Amino acid sequence: MIARQLDENPAGIHLPLDPLPGHSSRGRLERVLRRGEFAVTTELNPPDSADPEDVYNRAKIFDGWVDAINAVDASGANCHMSSVGICALLTRMGYAPIMQIACRDKNRIAIQGDVLGGAAMGVANMLCLTGDGVQAGDQPGAKPVFDLDSMSLLETCRIMRDNGKFLSGRKLTTPPQIFLGAAVNPFAPPFDFRPIHLGKKIAAGAQFVQTQYCFDVPMFKTFMQKARDLGHTEKVFILCGVGPLASAKTAKWIRNNVPGIHIPDAIVKRLEGAQDQKKEGKQLCIDIINEVKEIPGISGVHVMAYRQEEYVAEIVDESGVLKGRQPWKREIRRDDQMVADRLGHILHDEITETQVDMVKTAH
Amino acid sequence: MSEPQPAVTQATLVKKAAPKSDYKPADVSPQRRVQRSFAVRLWSIRHSRLLEWFYSRFADMFLLLHPLWKGIGYGRVEAPIKFVEKRVKGFMFDCRMCGQCVLSSTGMSCPMNCPKQLRNGPCGGVRANGNCEVEPDMPCVWVKAWEGSQNMVHGDKILDVQKPVDQSLRETSAWLRVTAQAAAAREAAQAPKTGASA
Numbered sequence: 420m421i422a423r424q425l426d427e428n429p430a431g432i433h434l435p436l437d438p439l440p441g442h443s444s445r446g447r448l449e450r451v452l453r454r455g456e457f458a459v460t461t462e463l464n465p466p467d468s469a470d471p472e473d474v475y476n477r478a479k480i481f482d483g484w485v486d487a488i489n490a491v492d493a494s495g496a497n498c499h500m501s502s503v504g505i506c507a508l509l510t511r512m513g514y515a516p517i518m519q520i521a522c523r524d525k526n527r528i529a530i531q532g533d534v535l536g537g538a539a540m541g542v543a544n545m546l547c548l549t550g551d552g553v554q555a556g557d558q559p560g561a562k563p564v565f566d567l568d569s570m571s572l573l574e575t576c577r578i579m580r581d582n583g584k585f586l587s588g589r590k591l592t593t594p595p596q597i598f599l600g601a602a603v604n605p606f607a608p609p610f611d612f613r614p615i616h617l618g619k620k621i622a623a624g625a626q627f628v629q630t631q632y633c634f635d636v637p638m639f640k641t642f643m644q645k646a647r648d649l650g651h652t653e654k655v656f657i658l659c660g661v662g663p664l665a666s667a668k669t670a671k672w673i674r675n676n677v678p679g680i681h682i683p684d685a686i687v688k689r690l691e692g693a694q695d696q697k698k699e700g701k702q703l704c705i706d707i708i709n710e711v712k713e714i715p716g717i718s719g720v721h722v723m724a725y726r727q728e729e730y731v732a733e734i735v736d737e738s739g740v741l742k743g744r745q746p747w748k749r750e751i752r753r754d755d756q757m758v759a760d761r762l763g764h765i766l767h768d769e770i771t772e773t774q775v776d777m778v779k780t781a782h
Numbered sequence: 783m784s785e786p787q788p789a790v791t792q793a794t795l796v797k798k799a800a801p802k803s804d805y806k807p808a809d810v811s812p813q814r815r816v817q818r819s820f821a822v823r824l825w826s827i828r829h830s831r832l833l834e835w836f837y838s839r840f841a842d843m844f845l846l847l848h849p850l851w852k853g854i855g856y857g858r859v860e861a862p863i864k865f866v867e868k869r870v871k872g873f874m875f876d877c878r879m880c881g882q883c884v885l886s887s888t889g890m891s892c893p894m895n896c897p898k899q900l901r902n903g904p905c906g907g908v909r910a911n912g913n914c915e916v917e918p919d920m921p922c923v924w925v926k927a928w929e930g931s932q933n934m935v936h937g938d939k940i941l942d943v944q945k946p947v948d949q950s951l952r953e954t955s956a957w958l959r960v961t962a963q964a965a966a967a968r969e970a971a972q973a974p975k976t977g978a979s980a
Contacts, residue, residue: 552916570902571946604906678907678915
């Protein structure tokens, strides 16, 4: 008998899980969240390469620490490997990717095609985003598409899943089984509209949301209070976005150059006062996680450690949010290991056998 | 009270990066080049309640004129009405003639002026001073929409989830479309009644 992990298809790690009642997808993330466990998601820094190993190596460092990995769709309007491509690679290896879809680069025809394609590859989670403006990226001369917005994209995906139809009304033979996500930013004006805006996203189809980087916990608490009062936390799983800051200099740069990320002065001061700023940035992230995990209505954290991905495991471990639970980990199964032990040498041996030799050795 | 704003736009960077030619476009983004001032747009948002009242009277009047439009033919009346609509709404709201006006649901702030053309609320990139991420010196259309909707009687229409823009309706008259649809709805409501009495 081969020992199996929770949330794994016995017939193969790359296959979708058995459907469960009340679940709209056949993925791992939805199961974890609906079981009421504290979920951890992270972001994969997309490679600027055509080598699949680059994706696998970058995913490997999260093994056993996260429940799902965001495959970003040209974040910051910079060119990288596409989210569909990353998802295709990750699903083959049994990972649970969250396919990000940004409205910046694709119109409704391309997006609906990608939703079907992604779902067919086994992508169970999709995150609907507006996307950064092209001016933010490495190709400011590109044509911004923005045919849909995050809300109408959510609705489009929901219609495809629940009604089995394209936006045009044309029928799908097999609707995609997906868990729909959205992004919220409680740290940008208009602040009093943000919780209501979350309600609109829920109405449009959001089942989980990931927030922008949270560095201002009191501000986030106010947002959550209002979201609870409006009853949103009953209808949606909220994952708070957190991440380590590399230094006070980075923090200041982000504050001045990345719109939508709010970093209070106290945070910058704390980093400036530290001996080892990188270590302090990590500790700060852990402190914020420990604070936000106590807020009622928070279902998990989304750890974004851009170019510091190796710290994700440490942050998750030291904050203790998993409470001893180990998320799915890619392991070589025992039968595969047996085959590898007995026949692995074939790959390395430099022997060329002729058929005549083979017959002789067989006798 | 306004803080010093970062005046470096993407166009500035592009200009700096390409100093080889004598000709340099104006130091702003394409959108800003056609749009020099936001004064009238902001006035309209401040007076959203008045405009909401006016708009509903105006829509009633247009509906009353439905027999006239129908007599002349909606197709024939389209061009002159569009001419007027484009200029009036262009002056008042910086209208982009998407042909499916949602001003009454967005606090009289035209969402098509958003560089991302968002029709369902702000993106996450709104600057701390309430300005746009893409156009650093333009007040965010959706921050203004929220302010405008707070003043309106039916301001909670901002909560409706808007459908994606139908691009095939661009450069057509929203006034006439709304009127024709309202007239059709009215006729549909009356038709079963007359059918029952006959």
